[in-house]
Amino acid sequence: MTEHKTLTMSDIARLAGVSESTVSRALRDNPIINEKTRKKVQQIARDHHYQINESARNLRLNKSHTIAVVMLLDPACGQAISDPFLLDLLGNVADELTKNGYDLLLSTTQVLGEDLSPRYLDSKRADGMIIIGQGAQGQQIDALAGSRKLFVVWGADRPGQNYATVGSDNKKGAYLAVRHLIETGRRRIAFLGDSRHPEIEQRLAGYHQALAEAGLNPDPTLQVETDFSSQSGYEATRDILMTEGRSFDAIFTVSDAIAMGAIKLLGEKGVRVPEEVAVSGFDDIPTSAYCTPSLTTVRQNTAEGGRQLVKCLLDQLAGKEQRSVVLDVELIVRQSSSGESA
Amino acid sequence: MTEHKTLTMSDIARLAGVSESTVSRALRDNPIINEKTRKKVQQIARDHHYQINESARNLRLNKSHTIAVVMLLDPACGQAISDPFLLDLLGNVADELTKNGYDLLLSTTQVLGEDLSPRYLDSKRADGMIIIGQGAQGQQIDALAGSRKLFVVWGADRPGQNYATVGSDNKKGAYLAVRHLIETGRRRIAFLGDSRHPEIEQRLAGYHQALAEAGLNPDPTLQVETDFSSQSGYEATRDILMTEGRSFDAIFTVSDAIAMGAIKLLGEKGVRVPEEVAVSGFDDIPTSAYCTPSLTTVRQNTAEGGRQLVKCLLDQLAGKEQRSVVLDVELIVRQSSSGESA
Structure with missing residues (x-):
């Protein structure tokens, strides 16, 4: 008896052999859908006690949809x-x-x-x-x-x-990731990203907040500008690793793609992740759980x-x-x- | 003197401060773009000797674009x-x-x-x-x-x-990957994918062709149906690994996402990749080069x-x-x- 609550537009689409947006249009009696299809979809909806959102319908009258x-x-x-x-x-x-x-x-x-x-x-x-x-x-x-x-x-x-x-709450996300890196004993944490983007500017603020709370001073030489690609993360990590006298034990990156590039470079140079350098990304894209090592990140x-x-x-x-x-x-x-x- | 050859629509867009598709429309004198913008774009194009493809223009007259x-x-x-x-x-x-x-x-x-x-x-x-x-x-x-x-x-x-x-040439792609696995000494090669899809059916044919050329018989118990996700690859690999008496030394998967799931499971079970089991994906998605181990694959x-x-x-x-x-x-x-x- 709960069938009318669980039937979705996608279910009606499958039953009628049409797409979801055709179902949506047919239920709103949009003349763009031919009459036979409209009647068929409406009958299926009635048979299953499917409810149409009337305010949504009214909203769209005389519009381009x-x-x-x-x-x-x-x-x-x-x-x-x-x-x-x-x-x-x-x-x-x-x-x-x-x-x-x-x-x-x-x-x-x-x-x-x-x-x-x-x-x-x-x-x-x-x-x-x-x-x-x-x-x-x-x-x-x-x-x-x-x-x-x-x-x-x-x-x-x-x-x-x-x-x-x-x-997303960008500042909080970066703050959580960097605080986590600090709690696991890291002190020299690099920041990879382009803070001219408003979202990244907020993540940089979260990074600074976590450092400040732990009494750590940010080192400007560990803040490196990258675009959002793995290639850019790879190159930026090579740059800081190869610079004489610049040490770091963790990297916070503003995207998972950048983090994957950083991890690849570290692997090629024989730097163990996370034992020598811990890495956190941002986003939680689908492949992040399936990398080796799997990627610590901030889920949007x-x-x-x-x-x-x-x-x-x-x-x-x-x-x-x-x-x-x-x-x-x-x-x-x-x-x-x-x-x-x- | 080669400037007119190298200027792109994207360059004109930046110079005019508008989008590429506005440039495209303005160059074709589409009235949807206001006259001032049209003239500005056309002037920039003339200044840089940018050539418009007239046949493409004619093609689109009286269409929805x-x-x-x-x-x-x-x-x-x-x-x-x-x-x-x-x-x-x-x-x-x-x-x-x-x-x-x-x-x-x-x-x-x-x-x-x-x-x-x-x-x-x-x-x-x-x-x-x-x-x-x-x-x-x-x-x-x-x-x-x-x-x-x-x-x-x-x-x-x-x-x-x-x-x-x-x-893509799906059969050739799978054939190249499986032949490569055989050339590196593999004999028991699993196939992960859903051959009800026409593209995957062709990849299965390539897999069979490479095995046949090497005088190897395909083992139906090593052909496992998966969807295109990492999760599905992870589960399918666990299934064949855990089945008593089923041995394999390589996995060919029909997508990189599936391969990443397979590699994750193997890592968790202490199976070394590629020493004990070699893995090939298919697609060459951007992150495949940045996984650890990086992923052998077929580039589409x-x-x-x-x-x-x-x-x-x-x-x-x-x-x-x-x-x-x-x-x-x-x-x-x-x-x-x-x-x-x-």
């Missing part, structure tokens, strides 16, 4: 989408939009120009935008924010910022991130006040800092 | 997009569509129903479709192929198939895959005959099979 997702790329990287974390987040946003009956117009760009709003919103090609990434210094989005605020951004919530963000909740980005935007479209969301993070201790099997 | 990219998901996996290889491919398709002035309408689905064509093509919301994944048994797309063939599929080219595919060329998928579709839209493309693959030998640093 499409959200533009703009992924901001690092110009230094060249390739389109390469960061496993951002791809994971994109997958979750796609999931969530599908569940809400929206199509996803995907755009990758190296520049958040003023052309975004005319291209997607003024032209009615999309009802709103989700922007993934703030760019170095976060300046580009401030220009956008002058226009109608039909967008939400994945990134860091900063003082004085005039747009809504959804993002991409499933919740996808949900909150979509919810925040749909709330705005419904005329509600925009409000930034900071997601909690979790320290995941694995072999690269503890030596124990995870 | 949008391609639907449909990612077929494994219903068993639950989460939207989780395979790092497919995400990498998606990034390259996005790149290539942007370069050609197209927007990308992204859709994820567990079912390739007959509703795809009405939803995207008949409704004029997209000019064509790129479908990533054929699904187990490849049956779903055969149903689609009855309609107008304005789509191309990433996957396996099979006899009697009535639609165009772009995909996702950059070329993205280019060919888009080219194949645009050729069809221009009325040219459709033709499947098989991309060459490359064996990448790293520590998990050779023990040497890569």
Whole structure:
């Protein structure tokens, strides 16, 4: 008797032999779906006592039923989408939009120009935008924010910022990881990342907080600028390892990809991880649990991130006040800092 | 004097402070871009002698300038997009569509129903479709192929198939990897993957070919069905390792994610890789070079895959005959099979 509570849109899709977004449209009697399919889907829903969210339905009347997702790329990287974390987040946003009956117009760009709003919103090609990434210094989005605020951004919530963000508690995440490294006896902890990005600036603040609490002075020569790639982590680690007189017993990196590059270099140079140098990443991408040694990291909740980005935007479209969301993070201790099997 | 040859659309985008797709539209005088921006972009292009591809421009007149990219998901996996290889491919398709002035309408689905064509093509919301994944048994797309063939599929080219595919030479890839394992002295080689997928069926054929050439009989108890995840590789390896009397000295897996799961389990059980068991993956995802041990694998060329998928579709839209493309693959030998640093 609980069947009507557990049946999902995906179940109806399978029963009807159509996609989830067709189910969503059919249930809202969208004429884009042919009548036969609409009736079939509606009958299955009725048979199983499936409930339609009416407020969501009303919200979308006379709209494009499409959200533009703009992924901001690092110009230094060249390739389109390469960061496993951002791809994971994109997958979750796609999931969530599908569940809400929206199509996803995907755009990758190296520049958040003023052309975004005319291209997607003024032209009615999309009802709103989700922007993934703030760019170095976060300046580009401030220009956008002058226009109608039909967008939400994945990134860091900063003082004085005039747009809504959804993002992780970056400072807390870095603080937890670095405090853990200190608690396991480390004193000379390197920081690998590019603090011109607002999210990384917050992680650097967490790193400094943990050091300060332990009475340790940060050593600027152990703070090395990298992009988000494994190659960059590999090269940065080689640089600090090869510099005469620069010693370290741990590395905190701002992404798991960077950490994997660091671990590879240490392995090649015969430095044992974690016995001689402990390593922590950030993100908890799917492969981090399966590396050898498995990777200590800070888990960002991409499933919740996808949900909150979509919810925040749909709330705005419904005329509600925009409000930034900071997601909690979790320290995941694995072999690269503890030596124990995870 | 070669400046006009090396300036890219991305360079113009940076100079004009707009996105690449705005540059593409402005160069084609698309009225969706405001006149001031159009003139600015066109002036920069003229100043740098940038050449516009006129045939591409004509092709797109009176079209939606949008391609639907449909990612077929494994219903068993639950989460939207989780395979790092497919995400990498998606990034390259996005790149290539942007370069050609197209927007990308992204859709994820567990079912390739007959509703795809009405939803995207008949409704004029997209000019064509790129479908990533054929699904187990490849049956779903055969149903689609009855309609107008304005789509191309990433996957396996099979006899009697009535639609165009772009995909890797799966049989050759598996053959190269397994032959390499045999050449390094392995005789009992396990196969981890789900051969109901057309691409995996071809890789199984390559595995059998390499064994047959070496005079080895395949042992059906060493062929284990997995999905594409690390977790599945971990569990499958535990199963064969724990089964009384089942011995093996190598594992060929159909994805790098599966291989990482296998290596993790072997490490936990004290089995040395590659000394006792050599492992080869398939894909060459970015993190494969940075695992410990680094992963021997078969490289699929996702950059070329993205280019060919888009080219194949645009050729069809221009009325040219459709033709499947098989991309060459490359064996990448790293520590998990050779023990040497890569």
